[in-house]
Amino acid sequence: MLTVLTGLLASLSYASSDMFSQRVTRETRPLTQMVWVLVTGVVIVLPVALLVRGLPHAGEWQGAGLAALAGALYFGALFCLLHGLQIGDLGLISALTSLQGAYVAVTVIALGVPVTPAIAIALVLCAVGALLTSFEGRAKSTNGALWAVIAGVLFAGVMLCYAYGDIDWLSQAAISRTVSLLIVLPVALLTGGIAVPKAMRVRAIGAGVLELGGVLLLTIAFAIGPPTVAGVTTTQFGTFAVILGFVLLHERPKPNQWVGIVCTLAGVSLLAAVV
Numbered sequence: 001m002l003t004v005l006t007g008l009l010a011s012l013s014y015a016s017s018d019m020f021s022q023r024v025t026r027e028t029r030p031l032t033q034m035v036w037v038l039v040t041g042v043v044i045v046l047p048v049a050l051l052v053r054g055l056p057h058a059g060e061w062q063g064a065g066l067a068a069l070a071g072a073l074y075f076g077a078l079f080c081l082l083h084g085l086q087i088g089d090l091g092l093i094s095a096l097t098s099l100q101g102a103y104v105a106v107t108v109i110a111l112g113v114p115v116t117p118a119i120a121i122a123l124v125l126c127a128v129g130a131l132l133t134s135f136e137g138r139a140k141s142t143n144g145a146l147w148a149v150i151a152g153v154l155f156a157g158v159m160l161c162y163a164y165g166d167i168d169w170l171s172q173a174a175i176s177r178t179v180s181l182l183i184v185l186p187v188a189l190l191t192g193g194i195a196v197p198k199a200m201r202v203r204a205i206g207a208g209v210l211e212l213g214g215v216l217l218l219t220i221a222f223a224i225g226p227p228t229v230a231g232v233t234t235t236q237f238g239t240f241a242v243i244l245g246f247v248l249l250h251e252r253p254k255p256n257q258w259v260g261i262v263c264t265l266a267g268v269s270l271l272a273a274v275v
Contacts, residue, residue, distance in 0.1 A: 003225025007233025010217035011098075015240035017210035018094050019248070020203045022085040027200050030082035031188040033207070036196060037078070038181040040208025041215065042174075049174035056167060056175075063167035064175055070161035071179025077154035078180070080147045088144025091238075091245040091257070096148035098130050098238030103156035108163070118270060119229070125267030126232045129239065132260025155235075162222045163230070169219035177215065232267070239264045 017037070025033045056064040084093040109115055115123070158176070165172055188194050196204050214237075221230040239261050245251035
């Protein structure tokens, strides 16, 4: 039950971060917003991790390496996501990106993780829900869809690195975010700078805080629960994004999207009942 709750809170954090980042990215560019998001996260989490956990021990280098790999993959995933948000609608892009949950579930099952019939049904419901919500009612085209799909694949790799790492969640978050920042900062500085209009800075920093909250909740979910359950619940930000788009951005989903939301909630509820 705690894994489900933590995973859903991670999804809500990510959806809210995407909403803030979309506005900033359209005023600037993806690389610029990535710097602000990652700097905010590193400034918060790195000192805490060093104080509480310190540097990785000799027996933790494999886990640290996986966390660093997650950071490199996250750089690519976040860039693709923000580029998709720059040219597409929040509901469409976030929902397509959330299909990473299906990629993770299939991967861990292929690696031999046992799945009960009830969990299998729940995973299918969640996957169907994510697929149905990917058909955005407001958009006249599928702008950014390919970027969202690529982001989903890369995010799945990030999640698997977290799932199979053998270090604590706080160290994972600190290492992965630091590696992501070390990659994006020089790239951004060499290709146009990192300036954000003053009116957008609160949104830029807010997106970073929410993104970090999502990361921490995601790593906790993977630390305390099965990868299949954590993988699906932490990728329901597509559903939350559709709801946020409807309430705050005046996007109007099609009936199939509402069916998708119902399927997702049913799947998550079943997970909560059987885990």
